[in-house]
Amino acid sequence: MRGNTFGKLFSLTTFGESHGEALGVVLDGVPANLAFSLEDLQKELDRRAPGKIAGTTTRSEPDKAEVLSGIFSSKTLGSPIAIIVRNTNQKSGDYEAWKDDYRPGHADQTTMAKFGIRDHRGGGRSSGRETLSRVIAGYFAGLIIPTVDVKANITKLGPFSGNVELNDDVTNYLKKLQTDGDSVGGKVSVTIKNLPAGLGEPAFDKLKADLAKAMLSIGAVVGFSYGLGEEFAHKTGKEISTDRKNFGGMEGGISNGEDLYFHLIFKPTSTVGDKATSGRHDPCIIPRALPVVEAMAKVVLADHFLRQRAYE
Amino acid sequence: MRGNTFGKLFSLTTFGESHGEALGVVLDGVPANLAFSLEDLQKELDRRAPGKIAGTTTRSEPDKAEVLSGIFSSKTLGSPIAIIVRNTNQKSGDYEAWKDDYRPGHADQTTMAKFGIRDHRGGGRSSGRETLSRVIAGYFAGLIIPTVDVKANITKLGPFSGNVELNDDVTNYLKKLQTDGDSVGGKVSVTIKNLPAGLGEPAFDKLKADLAKAMLSIGAVVGFSYGLGEEFAHKTGKEISTDRKNFGGMEGGISNGEDLYFHLIFKPTSTVGDKATSGRHDPCIIPRALPVVEAMAKVVLADHFLRQRAYE
Amino acid sequence: MRGNTFGKLFSLTTFGESHGEALGVVLDGVPANLAFSLEDLQKELDRRAPGKIAGTTTRSEPDKAEVLSGIFSSKTLGSPIAIIVRNTNQKSGDYEAWKDDYRPGHADQTTMAKFGIRDHRGGGRSSGRETLSRVIAGYFAGLIIPTVDVKANITKLGPFSGNVELNDDVTNYLKKLQTDGDSVGGKVSVTIKNLPAGLGEPAFDKLKADLAKAMLSIGAVVGFSYGLGEEFAHKTGKEISTDRKNFGGMEGGISNGEDLYFHLIFKPTSTVGDKATSGRHDPCIIPRALPVVEAMAKVVLADHFLRQRAYE
Amino acid sequence: MRGNTFGKLFSLTTFGESHGEALGVVLDGVPANLAFSLEDLQKELDRRAPGKIAGTTTRSEPDKAEVLSGIFSSKTLGSPIAIIVRNTNQKSGDYEAWKDDYRPGHADQTTMAKFGIRDHRGGGRSSGRETLSRVIAGYFAGLIIPTVDVKANITKLGPFSGNVELNDDVTNYLKKLQTDGDSVGGKVSVTIKNLPAGLGEPAFDKLKADLAKAMLSIGAVVGFSYGLGEEFAHKTGKEISTDRKNFGGMEGGISNGEDLYFHLIFKPTSTVGDKATSGRHDPCIIPRALPVVEAMAKVVLADHFLRQRAYE
Secondary structure, three states: OOOOEEOOOOEEEEEOOOOOOEEEEEEEOOOOOOEOOHHHHHHHHHHOOOOOOOOOOOOOOOOOEEEEEOEEOOEEOOOOEEEEEEOOOOOOOHHHHHOOOOOOOOOHHHHHHHHOOOOOOOOHHHOHHHHHHHHHHHHHHHHHOOOOEEEEEEEEEOOEEOOOOOOHHHHHHHHHHHHOOOOEOEEEEEEEEOOOOOOOOOOOOOHHHHHHHHHHOOOOEEEEEEOOHHHHHHOEHHHHOOOHHHHOOEEOOEEOOOOEEEEEEEOOOOOOOHHHHOOOOOOOOHHHHHHHHHHHHHHHHHHHHHHHHHHO | OOOOEEOOOOEEEEEOOOOOOEEEEEEEOOOOOOEOOHHHHHHHHHHOOOOOOOOOOOOOOOOOEEEEEOEEOOEEOOOOEEEEEEOOOOOOOHHHHHOOOOOOOOOHHHHHHHHOOOOOOOOHHHOHHHHHHHHHHHHHHHHHOOOOEEEEEEEEEOOEEOOOOOOHHHHHHHHHHHHOOOOEOEEEEEEEEOOOOOOOOOOOOOHHHHHHHHHHOOOOEEEEEEOOHHHHHHOEHHHHOOOHHHHOOEEOOEEOOOOEEEEEEEOOOOOOOHHHHOOOOOOOOHHHHHHHHHHHHHHHHHHHHHHHHHHO | OOOOEEOOOOEEEEEOOOOOOEEEEEEEOOOOOOEOOHHHHHHHHHHOOOOOOOOOOOOOOOOOEEEEEOEEOOEEOOOOEEEEEEOOOOOOOHHHHHOOOOOOOOOHHHHHHHHOOOOOOOOHHHOHHHHHHHHHHHHHHHHHOOOOEEEEEEEEEOOEEOOOOOOHHHHHHHHHHHHOOOOEOEEEEEEEEOOOOOOOOOOOOOHHHHHHHHHHOOOOEEEEEEOOHHHHHHOEHHHHOOOHHHHOOEEOOEEOOOOEEEEEEEOOOOOOOHHHHOOOOOOOOHHHHHHHHHHHHHHHHHHHHHHHHHOO | OOOOEEOOOOEEEEEOOOOOOEEEEEEEOOOOOOEOOHHHHHHHHHHOOOOOOOOOOOOOOOOOEEEEEOEEOOEEOOOOEEEEEEOOOOOOOHHHHHOOOOOOOOOHHHHHHHHOOOOOOOOHHHOHHHHHHHHHHHHHHHHHOOOOEEEEEEEEEOOEEOOOOOOHHHHHHHHHHHHOOOOEOEEEEEEEEOOOOOOOOOOOOOHHHHHHHHHHOOOOEEEEEEOOHHHHHHOEHHHHOOOHHHHOOEEOOEEOOOOEEEEEEEOOOOOOOHHHHOOOOOOOOHHHHHHHHHHHHHHHHHHHHHHHHHHO
16 A cells, blocks of 8 residues: 555565665566576666666666575466565765755655655665666566567657667767766657557556556656657547557557557656766666666556456 | 556546446545535536537536435445436437447447447447546545645647637637537646645655556546656756756655646547537537546545555 | 455445445456346345245345446446445434444444444444345356356254254244344355366465455354364364365365365344344344355355466 | 455565575555564564474474565664565475375465466475464564554364463373374464454455454464354354453454454364474474464554554
8 A cells, every 4th residue: 555566467566775685576466387587587677777878877786686486497386476686785884964965856855754754875765776676577577478569769868859879979968967967858659569459448447547657657757648649739630530540559548459659758867966976876867767668568568468368 | 457446545436338327436435424515516517517618519418416325414424435327318229320330549449359349329438428437536535635726727729728718719619620520639737736745655656656547547638747747858957956846746756745736638539520510529528527637636636645644 | 445345356346324325336347248137136136135034024125126337238348337226215214213222243333433423224334235235246256157056055043953944943933033032143054066276376365265254244254164164173184184075175275176165153133122023123144144145155256266367 | 466465554465485585575554663673573483483392393494584675773664664584494305206296285286276387395385484474564563553462372272172371281292193193273262452443344344354364364274253253153142232242342343442352263284194203394283373363463453453544
């Protein structure tokens, strides 16, 4: 009820603070007898590691997955899968100075308002490190829907738009931002291929609603739209009803067998100024967020896939 | 699990097809001893009735709430509150012709893909009439958080933008659309005042995530953003971190005591052509959707209010 | 969260007070395209009607099911099924006298302690009439697992034990009890045949645990055991491990393909004295409880059947 | 949905197989700012350790709790608390012989029927070691309801009955059983003092129903009854309605402020013969089960305590 579980038939319960012993996840509802590869899982985790943007982040943070349960002889048992990642960079030290530093746009102040206590050594439960657990969950979701293809692409990053790649121009822009102690927002579009029709429920658990929740549960995401997105507001019914593809793969909240696509708005990380120049923070979180976005999409799809199967 | 229930401590379970006997809702988790007024409830229902736009909709559809349980001597008992609205316009008739009419953008095709059966006399479970149940729930949510003020405003409607009122220009535009058998999309912004800090949970049940789900669970809503919304994608961290108000009342997914605001994109209804000129369909659903949007926002807030109280 | 919903993939949400407008149930998770018969449903309801014991109960109480949603052309739509039964015997009248009458063994006092308000015209939400909703749910659960056979038998009723039938001896005993304004407890055993192996989950949702909860959620049930039941406490491991049948159809909390059987203890209804002689109360609730017990067993089995299917 | 989570506002999600890396639990819904003592928690764990009965069990199994998250400066943060216990006795070895050994009364066969795979090195997920997680949860539940007193006592153990203590007679009896490769069942009664009135819900989540589920979710428990228990079946309404205490502290499924008491039947463990003489199995599980029973009772009470608080 404190909202650390997501999903119904395929569910993830996550735990861990950024400067505690470990972060992790318990997955309930992974079918039995699926082949597990620690190597493949680790690759997914490595995709969200820092250092993706040449010269920007220097923090060394080897996020190593440790399987505690649910796997036997490289197969899923059908029992809950618990996996943890230890925090290795908890230095004892000068955290006392941060105790009363409430950063705008962060959870510092609201955590105090809500809980009356916080782990001031870092973002605590609201740290981006929590997304580790989601990436792990996404790997297992992928085992449930192996033929579904989920791909997130950057479509805007500061002044760059279109299909944004991390080329020299972009990298230099980001380095400059970091030197300035600044950060930047942007956009991401997700395309999902080979999704069967019939996923999603007619009322509250529309596929678009569960995707929106999943995406907005990611810290830096501030907007979600699907299909024509923003353009819908400028169109007439006659213009949109000519082509099913305009609806982004969902009609009545249920997948229609077409490619599914949706769009996200990211805010710039609000760690700015001196802290941001230290090399321990990303000037743009989006590149590292792509595997998190893909993971959460897979989690939603795998859950709805199992839900639908129960009734067929 | 078929997604007809929303909310945890304050939950609504809805039922009913557009051309069945009745639609309704069961509310579980309404605290006892709250004063109930059937008249006030009916007023909320009337706000979503057709005919809001002069000259556009001619369907007569008196949605009368009937209380079946949970109220005694005009007070809530703490037991589940069941309220129904009977469908009065189920004509026997010429529905057979609609059996194979799968309208793009509607749930017709996907309902068949999912269930293998549908009530072809109308939208069935995916009809806009389902939102009746949500408006009823919103009334009771309002009793739980009586001092919180929730207000939805149209900010774009076809070519009109700003604070769009239903003046002659807009009304004439809509009448013209209807004559043409067309429809139009737009935008809505919601402002919430007097919300206490501390609502929302740090991980999956962030307040922004639950609001996004609630809003995207409304049929015509295709996009959600909060705070600076789209602008976030164009801003740097330094620009946004100067003022807490930029974050739309939520930091780390938890309400921060400031005004909360978010924005919705609506697609045009995809009933176009001959059907749309019959006078039984709205050329723009947005005016009637405002009370639904407000209701769902209240539902989320009341639920989180009770959740937070459990732990204090 | 106020506990008016039971089940996960097949769930029932119930509502209604004994002297309110109506009682009812919303069923979520009934698969689409199942054949529905109002006549068959009504038969199940009639089984729990009073008057089963010749000469004991005189209350006329025709419980007529009214379908509000979820059925079209005698088939389930896959959308929520709402069914209500109107209360016909709400006399205006002399209820004021009962306002401060807190009967031991009833919910009168605890309802006040919990809610601070109660519908004093009868048992309110805690009335036996609430079980109407469960019988309706049991009918639909039966459609999901049509080959599973669930049968409840009275094995003790006051001084009578063995396979207790409502013969003259028993009927006369009950009439005498009623004349005396008294009531009596007893026992029921349930046998379930043709249940597939593999239902139930290894940890908290063991089949035995969910059956126990379902049974203890019935007002008059005070005890649950399965397999050898009470005898287990007197046996050694060597004595019980010779025959799988001793375990009542469940090992490790999961059905093993054998017949499943469990046992219930009923307390006497605690309405005694003048009220009980009025002919409106049963001297023994057990005969009318049998369809309720069978219904709740079916609900648990149908839910676990769907749950298992999701993962296969 | 695979049933590894229990509780709503205070919930535990457990994981781990008997011969995997670790067992553990994630607790969601522990209020913030409660004082945590690792020493006190370890004491609870030690109560369920083997070796309670002189001379019977020789397995050394130091169950050491390791806190991964949710605690900071010896206080609960309000974030999920993850605690694990590593398995130290996973010998590589002669497990292959056990692969096709399906023990009656154990989950071996049903696990295969359900999942099509099992960790044959031990009981896997269905091992008694899973109860470690429950004892940990019970400790935290106790922090939420510190003034409530929960005490489980053995009332029958093979031929011994009354208030059974582990004196020489009993111990010698158990040693003899172990030498014989046998085991024995029995009974336990639980008394709960200082419980506030008003806990439990009127319909499905009656306090008696949730206690029954919690207790039957323990592997060896085969029966639950409360109040007069078995005696209710032999009593008349007049006999029981004289004293509120007969109802075991619950009326209408809601706590009434009196002492709450209930009773459990345990089956003998079905590991018998050569395996049972090896000194690694208990001839009677009941002494070690007492802290598990108390823990699960506390879990139910803490959950209902928080639930009630949400609505007050």
